[in-house]
Amino acid sequence: MRIQILPRSAGSSKDFYKIFVVFFLVVYVFLWLSRPAVENKLNRENYEKSLEQKNIPLKDNTAEMLEKEIQSRKVSTEFLTHWCRQQRWRLDWKGMISPCESKMAWNSSMDRTNATDPNNSFISLWNIKPVGEYSRFSIQSQTKEGLPKTQGGDTWRVLLRGPSSISPTVFDHGNGTYEVLFLALESGVYTANITLDYTLCDGFKDPPRDWFMIGRFLSVLQYTVNTSLTRLVN
DSSP, rough: OOOOOOOOTTTTTHHHHHHHHHHHHHHHHHHHHHHHHHHHHHHHOOOOOOOHHHHOOTTTTHHHHHHHHHHHHHHHHHHHHHHHHHHHHHOOHHHHGHHHHSSOTTTTOGGGGBEEEEEEETTEEEEEETTSEEEEEEEOOTTSSSSSSOSSSOOOEEEEESSSOOOOOEOSSSEEEEEEEEESSSSSOOOOEEEEOOOOOTTTOOOOOOOHHHHHHHHHHHHHHHHHHHHHHO
């Protein structure tokens, strides 16, 4: 096996000229490609300066363009409003129980004749928007006799099934109506499964007044018994 090792200087001049030519071509191509971007930037800056120095008259369709811009901003403002409402409601536990603030006693006896009947309740508002916009509808609670409720305290569970599953946010307005707000990201036909879990604030209950007193007494008693048994065993 023969191995030929060339001197370091052999062929160096030819390689140097080749590298130089390639480098020159690369630099030239780069400058040629970047020239339009630089020219466009300079032209844009000059155009903006000229606009600041001149008073350009409004076109005939300016009013129409402004109207479209206002409408688009209204849509975005409505989306942002509903999004903020939804996020705040999920954390606002005080707002959730506000219709039941004075009706959550543990052993309180309430008049069950005012209980909500899901079969008589109905949809009172229907506002369905396209994909990417918030849609909503309202549930009007009614009693078994078909009388509209004028107070809150019902717990409605809503689930939408279709191309995707959606769990809407239900707002209790405290007057017998419940707003169901949701955002659909896939178009298609959805089925709304609406269930009344609780009525008359049965879903929110305060503990008995002596709950903590009894718990504290039992914990002290258990500690005393355990200590006594430990001493007897030892």
